[in-house]
Amino acid sequence: MAPWGYEKDNGPAHWHKDCPIANGKNQSPIDLINGEVKYDSGLKPLTAKYVPFSDAKFLNNGHSVQFQPSAGNGSELTGGPLAVKYNFEQFHFHWGNNDTEGSEHRVDGKMYPAELHFVHWNSTNPSFKDAVGSGGPNGLAVLGFFLKVGAENAALKPITDLIPKVKDAGTSVTVPSNFDMQAILPATLTDYYTYDGSLTTPPLAECVKWIVFKQPLEVSAAQMEAFRSVINRDGKPMGGNYRPPCPLHDRAVKTSFK
Numbered sequence: 001m002a003p004w005g006y007e008k009d010n011g012p013a014h015w016h017k018d019c020p021i022a023n024g025k026n027q028s029p030i031d032l033i034n035g036e037v038k039y040d041s042g043l044k045p046l047t048a049k050y051v052p053f054s055d056a057k058f059l060n061n062g063h064s065v066q067f068q069p070s071a072g073n074g075s076e077l078t079g080g081p082l083a084v085k086y087n088f089e090q091f092h093f094h095w096g097n098n099d100t101e102g103s104e105h106r107v108d109g110k111m112y113p114a115e116l117h118f119v120h121w122n123s124t125n126p127s128f129k130d131a132v133g134s135g136g137p138n139g140l141a142v143l144g145f146f147l148k149v150g151a152e153n154a155a156l157k158p159i160t161d162l163i164p165k166v167k168d169a170g171t172s173v174t175v176p177s178n179f180d181m182q183a184i185l186p187a188t189l190t191d192y193y194t195y196d197g198s199l200t201t202p203p204l205a206e207c208v209k210w211i212v213f214k215q216p217l218e219v220s221a222a223q224m225e226a227f228r229s230v231i232n233r234d235g236k237p238m239g240g241n242y243r244p245p246c247p248l249h250d251r252a253v254k255t256s257f258k
């Protein structure tokens with residue numbers, strides 16, 4: 001099989017050939033159906049502490065654009081549905097070629113123009129890679145933020161301004177050390193959906209505690225156009241780099257809100 005992608009000949013319907021777990025019972029993304037979720041009063045507040053990065057890269061890996069600090073930077077996530085501390089690893093995006101599509105998760109069937117994933121790994125593992133392979137849904141904790149078109153996102157501007165420098169697959173650029181990642185997050189990390197799921201691209205490992213926020217972040221039309229100018233490893237626009245929803249099977253989706 002050609003390396004996996006999102007085209008007709010290598011897209012999500014083909015992934016099971018190299019990754020049989022694609023047809024597993026804990027796959028992501030899913031459609032978050034409000035009539036089927038259950039409020040869980042036991043969910044604690046989430047705390048994310050992102051410390052300034054000395055050397056971080058913004059890169060085009062052929063299927064997304066990704067912010068990646070050097071390992072062991074000390075940024076961490078605790079609370080919510082998480083039993084232990086998780087270390088920040090990277091954040092990246094999924095988006096569409098128009099405003100009606102692009103997010104991986106959906107809410108009552110609605111897609112947003114993009115979705116931002118903040119990736120963290122369970123600190124009881126020696127590394128991110130070990131956490132991915134640790135088995136069970138507590139290896140990674142991924143915060144999912146929907147993006148909708150509106151006001152310019154000043155916190156994401158230092159990143160979206162770098163996009164022209166990573167237009168082509170395999171390119172990367174150093175991120176200015178004054179980039180404040182904490183500013184991207186809403187002031188309080190409340191109102192989220194949480195469920196056990198997987199990576200949304202190969203290897204599709206079922207190692208993710210998902211935390212998807214109900215309130216979308218806003219980005220400007222110009223910022224969305226910046227994402228749509230990115231080219232993938234096949235030399236085509238990267239937009240459309242989202243997996244369609246997977247069956248819920250017998251999983252429960254809990255909410256921190258009524």
Ligand SMILES: COc1ccc([C@H]2OC(=S)NC2=O)c(OC)c1
Nearest residue numbers: 117119142198199200201202203
């Ligand atoms: C080996 O590391 C990986 C591999 C794939 C993914 C995909 O799974 C989700 S979620 N988004 C993705 O693009 C990943 O993200 C955490 C990390």
Ligand SMILES: [Zn+2]
Nearest residue numbers: 092094117200
């Ligand atoms: Zn992702």
